[in-house]
Amino acid sequence: MARRRHASRADRIGLRAAMADRLLPFVVAAMSFLAALALAGSIAAGTLATHWLSGAQGLMTIEVGSPSAPAIAGNTSRADAVLRQMKAMPGFSDARRLSDAELSDVLKPWLGSAASGNNLPIALPAVIVVHAETGSVDAATLAKTLDKTAPGTLVDSGSRWAGRIAELTDSIRASAAAVLVIVALVAASVVAVAVRAGLAQRREAIEIIHGLGALDSDIANQFAGRAMRLAGLGGLIGGLAAPPVLAWVGHLAAGLMIAPSSATGAHSPIMALPPVLVATPLIFTIAAAVIGWIAAQVTVRGWLRQLT
Amino acid sequence: MIRFTHVGLRYGKSPGTESVALDDIDFEIPEGGFRWLTGPSGAGKTSLLKLMYLALHPSEGRIDLFGTPTSRLDRRGIALLRRRIGVVYQDFRLLQHLTAFDNVALPLRLARRKEAQVRADVTELLRWVGLSGRLDHRPDEMSGGEQQRVAIARAVIAKPSLLVADEPTGNLDDDQAERLMHLIRSLNRLGTTVIVATHNLGLVARHPAPMIELQDGRMTWHG
Ligand SMILES: Nc1ncnc2c1ncn2[C@@H]1O[C@H](COP(=O)(O)OP(=O)(O)O)[C@@H](O)[C@H]1O
Numbered sequence: 001m002a003r004r005r006h007a008s009r010a011d012r013i014g015l016r017a018a019m020a021d022r023l024l025p026f027v028v029a030a031m032s033f034l035a036a037l038a039l040a041g042s043i044a045a046g047t048l049a050t051h052w053l054s055g056a057q058g059l060m061t062i063e064v065g066s067p068s069a070p071a072i073a074g075n076t077s078r079a080d081a082v083l084r085q086m087k088a089m090p091g092f093s094d095a096r097r098l099s100d101a102e103l104s105d106v107l108k109p110w111l112g113s114a115a116s117g118n119n120l121p122i123a124l125p126a127v128i129v130v131h132a133e134t135g136s137v138d139a140a141t142l143a144k145t146l147d148k149t150a151p152g153t154l155v156d157s158g159s160r161w162a163g164r165i166a167e168l169t170d171s172i173r174a175s176a177a178a179v180l181v182i183v184a185l186v187a188a189s190v191v192a193v194a195v196r197a198g199l200a201q202r203r204e205a206i207e208i209i210h211g212l213g214a215l216d217s218d219i220a221n222q223f224a225g226r227a228m229r230l231a232g233l234g235g236l237i238g239g240l241a242a243p244p245v246l247a248w249v250g251h252l253a254a255g256l257m258i259a260p261s262s263a264t265g266a267h268s269p270i271m272a273l274p275p276v277l278v279a280t281p282l283i284f285t286i287a288a289a290v291i292g293w294i295a296a297q298v299t300v301r302g303w304l305r306q307l308t
Numbered sequence: 309m310i311r312f313t314h315v316g317l318r319y320g321k322s323p324g325t326e327s328v329a330l331d332d333i334d335f336e337i338p339e340g341g342f343r344w345l346t347g348p349s350g351a352g353k354t355s356l357l358k359l360m361y362l363a364l365h366p367s368e369g370r371i372d373l374f375g376t377p378t379s380r381l382d383r384r385g386i387a388l389l390r391r392r393i394g395v396v397y398q399d400f401r402l403l404q405h406l407t408a409f410d411n412v413a414l415p416l417r418l419a420r421r422k423e424a425q426v427r428a429d430v431t432e433l434l435r436w437v438g439l440s441g442r443l444d445h446r447p448d449e450m451s452g453g454e455q456q457r458v459a460i461a462r463a464v465i466a467k468p469s470l471l472v473a474d475e476p477t478g479n480l481d482d483d484q485a486e487r488l489m490h491l492i493r494s495l496n497r498l499g500t501t502v503i504v505a506t507h508n509l510g511l512v513a514r515h516p517a518p519m520i521e522l523q524d525g526r527m528t529w530h531g
């Protein structure tokens with residue numbers, strides 16, 4: 001008969017092979033992947049919001065419908081009249097009409113390539129961006145003033161949607177945090193189930209080892225060590241799978257950057273993601289390993305309570 | 309020293325279903341002593357031994373092992389005390405997925421002995437009980453007598469202060485039983501306190517020693 005290998009040092013008490021755990025790394029990998037998505041979504045939303053808000057600070061957008069139609073007074077078009085009025089108005093600076101090319105850039109995410117060139121499918125308003133200095137009139141007052149020049153002109157202030165963006169960002173962050181907690185709990189439950197199956201399978205062996213004077217920690221460490229390695233492996237797989245997908249999502253999100261960046265020239269928030277993406281495999285390996293270790297310790301020690 | 313003081317044991321928790329397994333058990337075994345534990349089947353021998361090797365806690369009275377009242381011990385203290393007690397179970401209780409070598413090595417590995425020492429001690433003891441050729445065999449590849457000797461070796465490998473054997477000759481023929489008793493008596497002479505439960509009165513007659521006799525959970529003889 002072939003000589004059998006004796007139990008290894010790490011398997012001092014012969015419980016190593018006692019976990020029903022083949023699926024564990026894959027389930028944990030899926031959980032890690034979800035966690036990575038949630039985390040990246042939350043980070044991206046935060047970056048996006050900061051970016052938008054800094055661009056939007058003190059920025060007003062004026063929309064003049066039927067821009068080529070004659071203004072109420074003077075011999076100019078409605079768009080030119082409003083632009084001239086804004087350039088002259090105290091408390092405002094850098095009034096500028098967006099070119100058609102800029103406009104179609106802004107609209108591209110919504111209208112697709114049909115928005116390019118002069119073949120716009122809809123009649124576009126003129127869009128004038130202007131920098132409002134602190135203490136200047138608010139959007140409603142300005143709209144009322146401009147209404148006399150070109151009736152129906154709309155004024156949008158950055159601060160009006162800044163609040164909404166902040167709210168949106170907060171709720172995205174809260175959802176991401178909730179997803180992380182749920183994912184951690186699910187991962188812990190999966191580990192607990194695998195450990196319980198292992199305990200049931202080795203019940204007699206554990207009773208014998210317990211009877212020989214094994215401490216609860218001796219037995220729990222056997223399971224926790226294995227749970228830690230398997231969950232860590234799952235975290236690594238999920239962590240490695242996430243960055244390419246996130247990079248792609250980030251690339252799509254970059255499309256949303258165009259509007260504010262055309263006014264402020266700030267760079268895209270995709271630049272803020274890479275350090276996080278690079279660290280993802282490491283962070284998720286460690287987090288999953290810790291979750292696996294704790295879940296196994298708690299499960300085994302709880303189970304051992306039934307032994308005298 | 310082992311001391312039982314007015315020890316009682318009931319099985320079952322709710323008052324209606326509980327049954328008295330042991331009642332007013334009171335005795336003392338001096339350090340290095342030897343006792344037979346006799347009585348018919350169902351008398352309470354296994355129950356008494358389980359109290360002694362800390363697999364059960366008494367419902368009444370107190371038990372002192374090596375001068376320590378067991379009721380004062382926490383889980384860790386109980387585990388550490390168990391390591392000083394070698395137990396030969398009636399049904400061996402070997403780990404089926406481990407070899408004879410690894411089964412016998414368990415107590416030493418729990419005590420975190422050096423692997424080189426584990427190897428030397430286990431090999432030596434298995435040779436002594438005549439299992440040199442069985443080191444790498446699992447229990448299901450061995451005869452009842454061989455498994456019995458592995459169980460004995462595991463019980464004594466860590467040089468326990470107390471050896472508890474529950475009908476250790478039950479699965480053995482007379483010749484094997486004599487060899488086992490020879491092994492147990494030599495350990496006893498080396499200073500291990502020993503208690504052996506049996507209903508084999510011939511064996512008791514061939515190895516005279518003080519006796520605790522049980523009948524329906526009560527002591528009917530001590531001395
Ligand atoms: N786990 C148990 N639950 C309930 N009753 C038990 C249990 N173990 C033993 N008993 C009862 O306790 C009495 C003593 O049993 P035991 O200690 O095994 O006797 P012996 O070893 O002398 O044959 C018997 O009546 C038996 O039925």
Ligand SMILES: [Mg+2]
Pocket residue numbers: 353354355398474
């Ligand atoms: Mg019995």
